[in-house]
Amino acid sequence: MKAPRVIAHPSRPQMARALADALAEALRRAIAARGVARIAVPGGETPREMLTRLGEAELDWPRVVVTLTDERLTPPGHPRANETMLAGSLLAGRARAARFVPLRGAGDGPDALEAARRALRERALPLDVAVLGMGADMHAASLFPGARGLEAALAPDAPPLCRIDPEGALEPRVTLSAPTLAAAPERHLVIAGADKRAALERALALDDPRAAPVLAVLGGAVVHYAD
Template identity: 45%
Template sequence: MSASAEISQHTFASSAALAEALAGELANRLRKAIAERGRALIAVSGGSTPKQLFDRLSQLALDWDKVYVTLVDERWVPESSDRSNARLVKAMLLKHAAAAAHFVPLYEAGQDTPEAGLVYLQARLSALPARFDAVVLGMGGDGHTASFFPGGDHLTQALDLQGRQRLWPMRAEGAGEPRITFSLPALLDTEALYLHIEGAAKREVFKQAETGEGAGAHYPVRAVLNQSRTPLSVFWSP
């Protein structure tokens, strides 16, 4: 299958310019959802790339007490760990005006594995809308997005567009810790889907995934680019 025709690409001169533009876009999406339905739900990614984005978004004016924030995926580590995506989101996004937002973690303290925690997370998510208002994906140098890692033990199930399970545990050689991730169909069930990437190296990985040439044919992010269910906006800066 060729890459979806519904991919719009936005290039910025700097990460600061990208953060400004994407934060404004996300804020508008959240405001629209609140105006229409009384609350908004956004899923964000961890890692170092979104730090400026989170900082900028946290300062924008909107009814943050009506916003619910969750993660695209999470490492199965407590929030005290430097590897915790929840720790990053709380430090970089849930501050300033955004401190009033409601955070929905993808980790359950006291459960040793993501499999053991799955039932708790599913119950937690059942109280939220099934459809996201915005999903912000990242991408690794190995072509993974969310916790869709090459060689992941549940990769096939997580990428199955007909699958009904919203969350999957994931273990892979390149993943480090065991992880929990939203499935591809769950992430595509959104009003707006974004891919935030920075740097020349990731730009090349994206191009390879888009064309399917060489190693790009096996990059998991290709599943996001090849689907026709949800338009994708790619935000990139050097």
């Protein structure tokens, strides 16, 4: 695996500003090269400020396609849904003009999953940029160690979207598969706090994506860290 590049930022607000600027520039480059830019972004609290800042960037947002790295299978509008967080951060600003591709169809059955896969293939892939968070358990997106569905989502021939059932979670999830995320030529991992930095070091020492799924998307990525 190509080693990731780690950037230590002086503070979390400075990390949010720097990463938002870097992502805006990456999207501009993709639009200039291909006429469209495709980005997948995470849920959670750590990236919220960055996503809000990115959403206010001066970009040709109608040429940007936005999707999520993963989603909880909750009812629409549920406060735990990543889509709800995105609506109040990135898509609350200028980026509301972007084209958003959700990760779920109507319901959580096989037909809904296949419909979401079809929409991703037709509208949101291949990704130009993937932005990911990481948990202290070394998961990224919803690629959780030990979760039912992890092996299928890590497989080289995995479909773009996979169902994942993490042990002890309040709801099942869907996640972009490891090969779909790893194929993005520009990948950024956002972590905050000493526990996340320690988890990253543990993952790099393990060298096993089944135990530390973040490794499946980490090679050649840029890691942004702040205390």
